[in-house]
Amino acid sequence: MKRxxxxxxxxxxxxxxxxxxxxxxxxxxPKYWASQAFWLVLVFSILYVSIAKFYLPKIxxxxxxxxxxxxxxxxxxxxxxxxxxxxxKEYEIILENSKKxxxxxxxxxxxxxxxxxxxxxxxxxxxxxxxxxxxxxxILEMKKNSISSINSISQEIAxxxxxxxxxxxxxxxxxxxxxxxxxxxxxxxxx
Amino acid sequence: xxxxxxHKIGPEIKIAGIDLSFTNASLFMVISMASILLFLFLGTKxxxxxxDKIQLIAExxxxxxxxxxxxxxxxxxxxxxxxxxxxxxxxxxxxxxxxLPYAFTVTSHIIVTLIMALFIxxxxxxxxxxKHGFKYLSIFVPSGVPAILLPLxxxxxxxxYLSRPVSLSVRLFANMMAGHTMLKVFGGFVISLGILGGWxxxxxxxxxxxxxxxxxxxxxxxxxILTCIYLNDALNLHH
Numbered sequence: 001m002k003r004x005x006x007x008x009x010x011x012x013x014x015x016x017x018x019x020x021x022x023x024x025x026x027x028x029x030p031k032y033w034a035s036q037a038f039w040l041v042l043v044f045s046i047l048y049v050s051i052a053k054f055y056l057p058k059i060x061x062x063x064x065x066x067x068x069x070x071x072x073x074x075x076x077x078x079x080x081x082x083x084x085x086x087x088x089k090e091y092e093i094i095l096e097n098s099k100k101x102x103x104x105x106x107x108x109x110x111x112x113x114x115x116x117x118x119x120x121x122x123x124x125x126x127x128x129x130x131x132x133x134x135x136x137x138x139i140l141e142m143k144k145n146s147i148s149s150i151n152s153i154s155q156e157i158a159x160x161x162x163x164x165x166x167x168x169x170x171x172x173x174x175x176x177x178x179x180x181x182x183x184x185x186x187x188x189x190x191x
Numbered sequence: 192x193x194x195x196x197x198h199k200i201g202p203e204i205k206i207a208g209i210d211l212s213f214t215n216a217s218l219f220m221v222i223s224m225a226s227i228l229l230f231l232f233l234g235t236k237x238x239x240x241x242x243d244k245i246q247l248i249a250e251x252x253x254x255x256x257x258x259x260x261x262x263x264x265x266x267x268x269x270x271x272x273x274x275x276x277x278x279x280x281x282x283x284x285x286x287x288x289x290x291l292p293y294a295f296t297v298t299s300h301i302i303v304t305l306i307m308a309l310f311i312x313x314x315x316x317x318x319x320x321x322k323h324g325f326k327y328l329s330i331f332v333p334s335g336v337p338a339i340l341l342p343l344x345x346x347x348x349x350x351x352y353l354s355r356p357v358s359l360s361v362r363l364f365a366n367m368m369a370g371h372t373m374l375k376v377f378g379g380f381v382i383s384l385g386i387l388g389g390w391x392x393x394x395x396x397x398x399x400x401x402x403x404x405x406x407x408x409x410x411x412x413x414x415x416i417l418t419c420i421y422l423n424d425a426l427n428l429h430h
Contacts, residue, residue, distance in 0.1 A: 025195065032212070035214055035216075036214070036217070044281060058235040065238070091241060
């Protein structure tokens with residue numbers, strides 16, 4: 001412990017002597033003041049001139065260029081954006097119009113088709129009705145015809161039957177009268 | 192204190208009986224200037240839209256100083272931007288170069304800082320008188336002060352105005368000198384305490400070196416911003 005203390009003491013004495021040898025501030029020695037002032041002014045002047053005339057305008061120009069470039073690009077982007085929006089609007093309008101047209105066309109053709117179908121249906125129905133009434137008339141006529149032919153056939157059959165049974169020939173007019181009378185009575189069932 | 196001593200390099204130059212020899216102080220001024228110019232040369236060599244590292248630093252420094260000026264002195268101070276920029280860069284580089292071992296710190300000499308401060312002081316005063324004429328004297332008479340206090344305040348204002356170059360120069364000089372002396376003292380302790388006890392002052396030395404780099408930047412910034420504030424007083428008369 002003592003040894004360390006002695007060592008520190010010796011070293012600090014040496015140190016103090018070292019500092020003492022350099023004591024005093026060189027800053028306050030006026031020997032080189034003029035020289036320092038001269039060189040400071042010279043060096044700083046050179047520095048100032050080259051910075052002011054050369055480097056700062058260069059940096060400034062570069063910064064301005066960048067700023068204007070960014071601004072231009074942004075303007076361009078905005079312009080393109082507006083253009084694309086316009087185009088989208090135009091496209092939407094076209095789309096809307098064509099949609100309207102399509103629905104119109106669809107509607108019109110639907111109506112036309114409907115009318116056409118209706119017309120055809122009506123005429124068809126009329127035709128069918130005509131046919132039906134015609135057929136009915138024909139049927140009626142045929143029935144009427146068939147009545148007279150039935151009458152004549154039944155008169156023949158009746159006179160034949162009577163002839164076969166009785167061996168007599170009846171008066172044709174009386175048989176016909178009876179047949180006609182019967183058919184008139186019973187024809188309502190079939191007509 | 193050997194690190195602050197100035198000695199002659201090369202032949203003696205005498206003009207009209209005044210010793211203007213090239214000294215180590217002059218050498219480190221030239222080194223600082225050359226570093227700034229080299230840095231700016233590299234920073235402006237290529238004009239890239241997307242800057243590389245050195246160009247980015249140059250542009251950041253430009254914007255830093257430009258913002259400092261416009262914040263403190265407004266748009267009227269624009270013509271003085273190159274001067275403030277040069278001043279800031281010069282003081283910063285002198286401080287920083289001084290942090291290198293065996294280097295000489297130009298700004299640790301009162302004569303250097305005093306000449307810069309005096310130049311700023313005189314220039315600002317001339318600018319003030321040119322811009323405002325004798326109305327510039329109203330800077331010493333603040334408004335809204337009771338009449339009874341006005342003489343006292345005016346005297347204080349005049350003293351504070353006249354002490355600007357002293358405070359500006361001594362602040363920088365004292366900071367640089369004190370920092371370097373402290374580093375030297377701790378370095379001396381490392382040697383005197385040897386391998387056993389020297390670690391503690393060594394760690395202090397390392398920490399102080401970091402602090403000194405901060406101080407080097409800060410003092411350059413303070414020097415520049417105070418110049419801006421003085422310029423602001425001269426350009427925009429508020430009273």
